[in-house]
Amino acid sequence: MNESTKKSMAGADGNGRPAATLRLKTGLAEMLKGGVIMDVTVADQAKIAEDAGAVAVMALERVPSDIRKDGGVARMSDISKIREIMKCVSIPVMAKVRIGHFAEAQILQALGVDYIDESEVLTPADESHHVDKHAFKVPFVCGARDLGEALRRIGEGACMIRTKGEAGSGNIVEAVRHMRTVMGHIRRLTILGDEELMTEARELGAPFELVRMVARSGSLPVPNFAAGGIATPADASLMMQLGAESIFVGSGIFKSSDPANRARAIVEATTHYQDPEILVKVSEQLTEAMPGLDIRAMDEKDLMQTRGI
């Protein structure tokens, strides 16, 4: 990307729009807290998600479990599909780009989507580099499995972090592992002395300034959401209790037997995550969840979480 393109993307553009500040970029993520963001492929699904109480929808070509099943290259969704989704709902619309594919991101920004997910669920376009997210006015979310990965993405300009989990598996175990790892790392940083932080930054492979910031505040400098394998209201409650501030649900809704009711139940479970009586009520009406996969029985090459670290 050349310098003039960069400037025109992040700064004041031809329409007289001012530059996007970090406050505006993380601000939208703040508004999504305590809510559920749902994967959708077409406008009809987006409407179902909005009616069920989703705080945002994520447009993608195929839900992760179908990407897993069908194979091939998974790319940014069709523009016409995203446009239809944007027309059909009043909540924010996010869309996924391939890791490192800054041209897809430029297209989504020009289209006016509200958030971009540079996602391991799609087939990576660059195996060594992520998108320079500072160069964009639209905020980005990225997946992470540990604190080093989270801080590298934040260093590149991500304004929201989510666990990677293992998308399309219907299995919560990886999201739990990733959330516990990130939270554990953060807690550890808070008890280190200042003289220990540089070594820690080197070991995490993370920018020193961000490591110091986390050590002082005891939290990530951007919102921290959960994704990858959430299929039930109980899964949503578990992730919220482990420290997630919001929930992404991918295949869990539209691969279940009754998407509208499951979507609604997961929304209520996310609000009332500490209230088991409400969790009983929202869970008991549900029919079958999506089928799940045993991660330990999977081939290393089939894992999405190892892409773009």
Place this chain on the structure above:
Amino acid sequence: MASDPAIGVLALQGDYAAHARTLSACGVEVREVRKPVQLAELDGLVLPGGETTALLKIMENTGMEEALVAFHAGGGALFGTCAGMILLAGKVCSPAQRSLGLVDIDVERNAYGRQIDSFESVAEWLAPDLAGEDGETSLPLVFIRAPRLVRSGKDVQPLARCRGDVVLARQGRVLVASFHPEMSSDLRVHRFFLKLARQKNKGRLSPAGP
């Protein structure tokens, strides 16, 4: 302090934690409200930013909407920012949706555009009530996919303007903002709300009042 009002923040969804932080910075302890029963004993409640379609759906099953109307009727003060303002409004368009009707204003959702049009600014005009102790008359404003107040009734008092629109207004014990005072470090708007909430607090201590 005995005169500290009891303040809650509606914690169904949205940036309720940011409001709680701001109110703590004002020296007030905040309770999270997820169920109607948690409104008891409160003097004031903040309705945070978030997504109103989601908030309305979440409120359906718990009777929270009726509880908020009753809370207002019982003398409770309410402060809605962004989504919170939309919930409190008399009428909502773009698209039309139901609202609590506790303040006589019409509101257009996402009126300034999508996230790419979100902006920071300062108030062009500010009511003297909101001026800082040092006489500061500007106020930082953060607009995120913000709604616009398109009509206000005669009982509604404008408190700040930006881009020609009223962005902060009050009717009785109800305060509404189309921006996010909880996203800046300026505490004046929250302090103003605490003053409104103290009025109920006073009423509670002397039940003989009107």
